[in-house]
Amino acid sequence: MTSNSLSTQSAGSADIIKYAAALLLVAAGVFAYYWFDGAWPAGVRALVVAAGLVLATVVFLGTKKGAQAREFxxxxxxxxxxxxxxxxxxxxxxxxVVMAAVVIISLILAAFDWIIQLSVKALLGS
Known part of the structure; x- marks a missing residue:
């Protein structure tokens, strides 16, 4: 935990514009991936999506929340x-130790299952 005090200020208009731009960059990358389905090879379309994500990350890191994320x-x-x-x-x-515990618990649960199965069969008279 840091000694920094948490601020409760809302995002400024510049940050909101940057958030929208980052979202649009991601959406544009995904849109291009599907729009150029037959025209471009899958690898190039995947690079377009990756470029959109990278650019959106760069834009996001320029905001107040981005600075907090970098600090975190x-x-x-x-x-x-x-x-x-x-x-x-x-x-x-x-x-x-974990493997042994898993085996032991599995055997215990199997025994409970067997006992319940016998009980239900006895109650139903099967």
Whole structure:
């Protein structure tokens, strides 16, 4: 958590225009993908969609919310550096514990299912 105070101001008119432009860029990329279905190869159409997404991201990052998103990602990256990742041996041991727990719980649920099945058959007289 950061010590930055959260502002409650709404987006300015410039930000709203940028949001609309970003949305239009994405929509234009998707529109071009379907509009040029027979004219352009699928790879080129996919690149047009990717270009629309990249341009929309660039436009979005110029807004107030974009700046907040950049700051959040920067802080997240900083926090990830603090994480102590398990060694391969620890991860393998944990995997085997999880696998054993899954097998045990599966057997318990199968036993409950069998008991309920026998109970229903006994009640119905089958």
């Amino acid at each position: 990602l920067s802080e997240s990256r900083f926090e990830l550096r603090k994480v102590v990742w398990p060694t391969r041996q620890e991860a393998t041991k944990t995997m085997w």
